[in-house]
Amino acid sequence: RMVHSLHFDEGQSWYKASQFAKALESFQNALGVGDERAIPKVALAAYQNGNFKLCVDHCQKYIQHADCKVILGVCYYSGSGVAENFEKSERLLKGAASEGHRLAKLNLSILFNAMEKYEEEYFWCNEAAIDGNVSAIARLKEMVSNGRGIPPYRYAEYIEILQEKASSNCSVSQFKLASYYHYGQFGLSVDHKEAIRWYEKSAQQNNVNAMNNLGTIYERSDQVPRDETLAAKYYTEAIKANPTFAPAAINLADLYMKGLGVNKDLSEALRLLQSVESLDPDAKAALARLYASGEEGFNDPAKVQEYQKAAADAGSIVALRDLAQGA
Numbered sequence: 001r002m003v004h005s006l007h008f009d010e011g012q013s014w015y016k017a018s019q020f021a022k023a024l025e026s027f028q029n030a031l032g033v034g035d036e037r038a039i040p041k042v043a044l045a046a047y048q049n050g051n052f053k054l055c056v057d058h059c060q061k062y063i064q065h066a067d068c069k070v071i072l073g074v075c076y077y078s079g080s081g082v083a084e085n086f087e088k089s090e091r092l093l094k095g096a097a098s099e100g101h102r103l104a105k106l107n108l109s110i111l112f113n114a115m116e117k118y119e120e121e122y123f124w125c126n127e128a129a130i131d132g133n134v135s136a137i138a139r140l141k142e143m144v145s146n147g148r149g150i151p152p153y154r155y156a157e158y159i160e161i162l163q164e165k166a167s168s169n170c171s172v173s174q175f176k177l178a179s180y181y182h183y184g185q186f187g188l189s190v191d192h193k194e195a196i197r198w199y200e201k202s203a204q205q206n207n208v209n210a211m212n213n214l215g216t217i218y219e220r221s222d223q224v225p226r227d228e229t230l231a232a233k234y235y236t237e238a239i240k241a242n243p244t245f246a247p248a249a250i251n252l253a254d255l256y257m258k259g260l261g262v263n264k265d266l267s268e269a270l271r272l273l274q275s276v277e278s279l280d281p282d283a284k285a286a287l288a289r290l291y292a293s294g295e296e297g298f299n300d301p302a303k304v305q306e307y308q309k310a311a312a313d314a315g316s317i318v319a320l321r322d323l324a325q326g327a
Helices: 004-017 019-030 039-046 052-061 064-080 086-098 102-114 116-129 134-146 153-167 170-182 192-203 210-221 230-242 246-258 266-276 282-292 301-313 315-327
Strands: none
Touching: 004 019, 004 039, 019 039, 039 052, 052 064, 052 266, 064 086, 064 102, 064 315, 086 102, 102 116, 116 134, 134 153, 134 170, 153 170, 170 192, 170 210, 192 210, 210 230, 210 246, 230 246, 246 266, 266 282, 282 301, 282 315, 301 315
16 A cells, blocks of 8 residues: 655655755655655755765665666766766666666766767767757757767758857857868868868967868868968967967977978977977877987987887877887
């Protein structure tokens, strides 16, 4: 026989009034007299009141209850009352979702965002939105507007939104749109002329990433005439705007090492690389190549080994490739 207690109704009133300590006490009293409706409510009130250990213990005791699976899953991904554990959170939330628990789907979306698994974030957010979850619908709209984890059939929608933002002089959107044309992403074909157009607009707003990418196009493109002098100009502008911007410093140093677009100057290359070597392991890899050149006194096998090892240990793909090639 289902027990309905006044304690439960009292707890509901306290909970709606955000009096979570009083709500918790009422729900515990309700459960104490056999009112099973209070099972998830005890967990919710304990969580909202900051009694995370109590919340976790309660959910573990009543883990067969789908609501408790969801709440415990939230505790695991937020590290509330228990050590953060995304794997356990995923298992619990998927278990609840398989039982038809709608909030489990939204929380799976939140979990996968924290795990940086954006395609899975989109999948579960879309599932929750289909169920009519208002928060999921808003979250899905935000994901589409930012292109995060979206499936190919929504690429055109995202690009249209991005173009509107870029046309409204949003530097970040201009840079994103340019990079998609640069590399052929989100359904766009590689188009370096269009990439240049949007990078230039973003660079005019002092976006150093746009300046650097303009340099790489003019230095390496197979779609527009190469112009290393113009590439050096954009790298230099990026460094002037942000002296600690390592990608531009590394690229400009490489031009000085090769004498492309600028007069060959290994001392200037050394200065540029040393200015950012603590910021980017690729700078250390470039220093190794510089000391391996054998030019103008830059012939120091010990430094080559030192910089290659330091760069590789820090995760530089360039250094690992150089080591593999015996550079």
